[in-house]
Amino acid sequence: MNATLTDRYIDAAMRTVPEKQRSDLAAELRASIGDQIDARVEAGEALEAAERAVLTDLGDPDKLAAGYTDRRLYLIGPRYYLEWWRLLKLLLWIVPACAAFGIALGQTLAGATFGQVVGATWGGVLAVVAHLFFWVTLVFALLERNDGKSPLERNALTKDGPWATWSLDRLPEPHQSGAGFADFIVLTAFLVIWAAAILWDLLIGFVPGSDLSFLDPGLWPWWIAGLFVLMAAQSLLAFLVYRKGRWTFGFAVANAAIALAVALPALWLLAQGRLLNQQLLLTLVPEDGAEVNQILAIITGFGIATIAIWAIIDGFLKARRAR
């Protein structure tokens, strides 16, 4: 019968309307539809065609109902979009990298093969990224829907804390250029302290009452000399950056080359068991020395790789900012 289509439309529209308003809204909607159909019929249309035309003009019933009830037809609106995006970007910079490091370290310590480590890390990072997207978005979608408050009250609530509305005080500080004289001095002092520590370790030893060093004595003198040359190059690079006044792409490449020149031989020596002094732990922990040596080697390897990767990325970031 001709009422069915209208009934179905009203039912569909009322599905998402709160119980309280339902009967009132349904009655009004039914009367309006009836009025519109009557008008069309009076103008000479057939009843069925008129009903179809009226309901088609009203459009998607869910959308109509959303208009009635102020339901939000978006996940995150303009009020929270920027906060959502900033937080998500921040977390995506930090969390997956930490997760990758942790998973890879754990897998390696557990004795997984290279393929297993790569697979587990990749899978873990994907899962972490998916979780980040999901939970952050869920929290913001709930926030978007959970405020029966007037805009004024909302403002009072969000004046402080992480949801503070934007103000001039929140403009980002200019980034450190990394090209000041202080950068050069700090880096050089740091390198000198490292060199002194390495020499002290090899020639005198940190462990009292034992002349065993942390580093393999076989590294002396040529490997160590090579390392010192690279450290001098690093210091020279910092000086050139200071003279130029800013990082450039060329400096970043040189920085990456030095980082790789330190890290790759160090990792190779580590894999050969020639970087750390195997004797030291075998002496200190006679029973489990071999196993402790292996764990220590893995942790050292991850440390070297992480520092090198960060140094390379840092150089390119500084070069990009200085453009």
Add this chain to the structure above:
Amino acid sequence: MSETEALETHLQELRRGTVVLACLRLLRRPGYGYGLLEELNSRGFDTDANTLYPLLRRLEKQGHLTSEWNTDEARPRKFYRTSAAGSRLASALTEDLARVVSAIDALPEED
């Protein structure tokens, strides 16, 4: 976006608030949804049913309209009427619209 689409969007934005004002002024005499829709359109305010009905609800919720069911006729209808707050809102909007119109008149002439 084609030129006519852009024109449509801009016209829509320009007219958005005027329907509210027209409703508030027309509903000084009580009226129901469809009757109001007809009157708006005949007076030159192009309005769709699916924008008008939610708009009436919103104005009622804000206290600018009051409503009452009239069940005397065969088809029961919900009649809306502009409240005191609605009248004040209507005068404020009318004044502001007049200000906008005179400001536009004062703009440099079109060629």
